[in-house]
Amino acid sequence: MAAPSAAGLGRRLRAWLPRIMPVRWSRYNPSYLEPEVKKESYQKPLEELTEEEREQMELKAVRPIKAAPPTLSSSVFSDPMISKFTNMMMKSGNKVLARSLMSQTLEAIKRKQLEKYHKAPENEKETIECNPYVIFHQALKNCQPIIGLSNITRGGKTYQVPVPLTDNRKRFLAMKWLITECRENKHRRTLMPEKLSQELLLAFNNEGPVIKRKHVLHKMAEANRAYAHFRWW
């Protein structure tokens, strides 16, 4: 049975093996830190850093660092949000297809916006946003719910209790709603990029079915406000 870290079994710091193996483990020793890929963070001069950042730097100098995953790169074109969305769109590990769909979506958004730009009168030209990345980020932000519902069972009955959501959960829900919306509620012949670009543009303007779903969730949470005291965390 392969032990978690096979390298360096003699040295105490590297060879971390718990007495009992938990189900969720990683090949890295827990002392390994996450890599920082952006070039700008290394070019800051020493004086501009705060106390915390200085401590972080010293810690990084002593501890080993994990390898950067293949989806992460320091180039201008790699965006962690876009990679997360691509991974969620991926089916059966077909990253090539997911990535091509994503790039076709961004291209479609750009085309539609450029069309609108060239047709618009002079004074409105500045308000039209052409950068697909900006539209993507703004649309995701608009789709994120603020509060969620969780099932709590009390005395045999299950209540839907309003609960605050973490940032990760909000982002995940926004992306999941967008993808399910595009996969299920479309005409049989429309392709994914087309439908996705349509949804993203609507979400950017705070319209569309995904925003409606977010509002429905908020209304349900507001309606169940009475049960908020059931939450114990």
Added chain:
Amino acid sequence: TLRLICTTTEVQRKNAGASGPEKYTEAFIKKQIEEFNLGKRHLANMMGEDPETFTQEDIDRAIAYLFPSGLFDKQARPMMKHPTEVFPEQRKIQWGEDGRPFHFLFYTGKQSYYSLMHETYEKFLNVQKHQDQLAAEDLPLQKEKRNLAGSRWLTKIELEEMLLEKLSDDDYSRFIQLLQKLVALPCADIEESYIQKFSKELPVQLQEVVIEPLQYDEQGKAFSTGEGKRKTARATAVVYDNGTGKITVNGTDILHYFPVLQDREQLLFPFQFLGRIGKHDMVCTVSGGGRSAQAGAIRLASAKALRSFVTEKEVECMRQAGLLTVDPRVKERKKPGQEGPRRKFTWKKR
């Protein structure tokens, strides 16, 4: 629920010194040391070397020569070591002839642990008193922050060896919390020598790896090689200076070898990070693994090769960006009774 799968000898090695009262008397150990020294001199004479300057390494070599063994486990082979390494340090008998124990905390069961906690707390109160004195005289409190990143506390096994007594995880964490509280006080510099007994220096920079110097080929071009691996793929890269940015993999251009954009992005990652995209030529060979694994292996190989062209600070930046670590993730094995590494068989009610 947690299942015990496997552990190494490192974790299973119990602190033999703490397991009970002494099994070997002092006289016995002394006799063993005398016999060892005598045997060392005999061995030196047999091998024809000087008995005075016969080190432990020479002993090991001599024993391996005189008693060759084909056993795989190194610890099962014949060895001749100093008795203090063979017989672990043990606690002497804690009570006198009348049966009365020497230490006042003997009946707590963990006398050394509790006495250590008492000592540490005493130091803590000492520091607080000193602080109060300084505050009363309105002198400024010394605020030099101790560098926490450069040292670590003793591990539980090391502490057990120091105290010659078994500790539980709870006890150990309480002791470490007390030490951290002590260090957090501003005037803790007074007890610095006491604290240093329980902390170990971490290797200050993780730049233990030696960076090879540049090599020059016949035309005078500087080049350097690097090797990388990822999953089952193994790659070697040769990076040439004064180039146009051409990259060749196994004799073909990267555009033909890696049709996917993600792999080409990974190949260019080290160059883009250092800002040297058009300045170097690269020739690589790669074998094994799949599409993404080969790209990762070449990325590691090229990052290692680029270390010779670049300043130390940039090497440190590359290391913190995760370009120089070997990715240890491999395919998890399939377990018996399950369909895959994690997927279980379909549950059927009957």
